[in-house]
Amino acid sequence: xxxxxxxxxxxxxxxxxxxxxxxxxKIRCDAPQKQWKSMARLxxxxxxxxxxxxxxxxxxxxYEVYGTDPQGNRVEAYFHPVSFKxxxxxxxxxxxxxxx
Amino acid sequence: MNSLPTSKMILWAVLAVPxxxxxxxxxxxxxxxxxxxxxxxxxxxxxxxxxxxMLTPLGQLFPTSRAVNWLIRHRxxxxxxxxxxxxxxxxxxxxxxxxxxxxxxxxxxxxxxxxWLALLCLVPLALTSNDAAMRRLRGGWKRVQRLAYPAAxxxxxxxxxVHDGMATALVHFAPLLLLQALRLARLFNRNFTQRKTx
Numbered sequence: 001x002x003x004x005x006x007x008x009x010x011x012x013x014x015x016x017x018x019x020x021x022x023x024x025x026k027i028r029c030d031a032p033q034k035q036w037k038s039m040a041r042l043x044x045x046x047x048x049x050x051x052x053x054x055x056x057x058x059x060x061x062x063y064e065v066y067g068t069d070p071q072g073n074r075v076e077a078y079f080h081p082v083s084f085k086x087x088x089x090x091x092x093x094x095x096x097x098x099x100x
Numbered sequence: 101m102n103s104l105p106t107s108k109m110i111l112w113a114v115l116a117v118p119x120x121x122x123x124x125x126x127x128x129x130x131x132x133x134x135x136x137x138x139x140x141x142x143x144x145x146x147x148x149x150x151x152x153x154m155l156t157p158l159g160q161l162f163p164t165s166r167a168v169n170w171l172i173r174h175r176x177x178x179x180x181x182x183x184x185x186x187x188x189x190x191x192x193x194x195x196x197x198x199x200x201x202x203x204x205x206x207x208x209x210x211x212x213x214x215x216w217l218a219l220l221c222l223v224p225l226a227l228t229s230n231d232a233a234m235r236r237l238r239g240g241w242k243r244v245q246r247l248a249y250p251a252a253x254x255x256x257x258x259x260x261x262v263h264d265g266m267a268t269a270l271v272h273f274a275p276l277l278l279l280q281a282l283r284l285a286r287l288f289n290r291n292f293t294q295r296k297t298x
Contacts, residue, residue, distance in 0.1 A: 024264035054133060066135070074202060092211035093262045 027078050027088050029062035036081040039063055045084060062087060111174055115181040118144045119188060126192075134195035139263075141189040142215075143272075146255050148182035149222075150276045153252055157279035160286070176229050179248070183226040186219050211262030218254035221247045252276070 042063050043053045050070030057064050062078045069075050069089065075096065078088040089097040122137050155172045162168045171178075197203045206212050228237060228244050237244060252273075259269035 026264055054135070068202075072202070072205065074197065074206060091206055092209040093264075094209045094211060 024059055026060065027062055028060045029078075029080050029087070031061065031080065031082045037084065042079055042081075042084055107170075108174065108177070111177050112181075115148070115177060119185065122188065134192040137192045138189060138196065141185050141192060142259070143268075145182050145185035145189055146259060146269075146272060148178050148185060149248065149252050149255060150272060152178040152182060153248055154276050154279055157283045160283065161279075180226060180229050183222045183229075186222055190219060211258060214254050214258040214261060218251050218258055221251035221254060225251070 039056050039058075042065070043056055046053055046065065046067075051065075051067055053065055053067040055066040059078070061081065063081050063084075065077045065079065067075070067077075069077070073091050073096065075089050075091045077086065077090075079086055085099060086097065087099045088095065118140065122140055126132060126134070126137055152175055155168070155175050155178075158165075158168050159172050194203070207216065224244055225247050227233065228241060234241050256269060256273050259272075260266040263269065
């Protein structure tokens with residue numbers, strides 16, 4: 001029985017490995033796209049606040065930023081695309097901040 | 101100089117392909133960050149550790165399979181390659197973090213220290229993966245090589261903690277967990293029947 005399960009497990013591994021890295025499901029923002037402010041503006045704002053932004057992308061309708069926060073932590077942070085409110089900051093999977 | 105058997109050289113070449121692809125990507129893709137290559141190198145290291153550890157239970161299940169026996173004879177290549185990918189993973193991490201201070205600052209994060217410990221477990225394994233060490237250590241060699249198990253567990257923890265969602269990690273480890281469970285079940289069964297017959 002278990003021997004018959006092995007190919008299934010292998011096929012499953014391949015399916016998961018091949019699926020595109022879409023929304024991570026960690027967080028969601030549901031603002032209408034028309035109201036979004038630009039990602040470049042968020043990056044500029046953050047830089048002014050002492051962040052070093054390496055990369056920014058969209059995840060679950062929120063702006064996701066990779067970089068160094070003003071305290072010097074290498075983090076991954078989520079911001080609301082309209083209000084630019086900081087929603088979630090995590091360092092290597094460890095949550096440092098979560099908006100109430 | 102004695103030449104390596106062809107099958108061994110082909111295996112090494114195959115195992116080096118993902119590394120070549122990764123380094124090529126790093127050298128040629130514009131705007132790529134070292135951090136972008138953490139995932140593929142870490143995944144290959146984990147896959148190879150898993151694969152190397154699957155060989156013993158596979159051998160018990162299929163003792164007459166030529167393919168399995170060939171793989172078991174070449175297990176060292178998989179283990180050493182796993183270490184190689186772990187080192188590549190570390191190199192991209194160091195390049196990404198840029199400073200020792202930055203690395204020390206986050207060493208307490210569970211997703212990070214589990215990775216460091218997994219790598220530390222692999223160092224003695226890699227250092228003793230040669231015939232001379234096997235001869236020198238005799239019975240102790242096997243004990244050193246058993247570090248592969250804590251290395252695998254720490255790798256799983258590191259992956260689950262540092263990555264978004266644990267699905268990929270668990271799916272990768274599922275075949276190994278299944279085989280080890282089967283191995284334990286058979287061991288338990290054998291002991292049980294032995295006790296009954298005595």
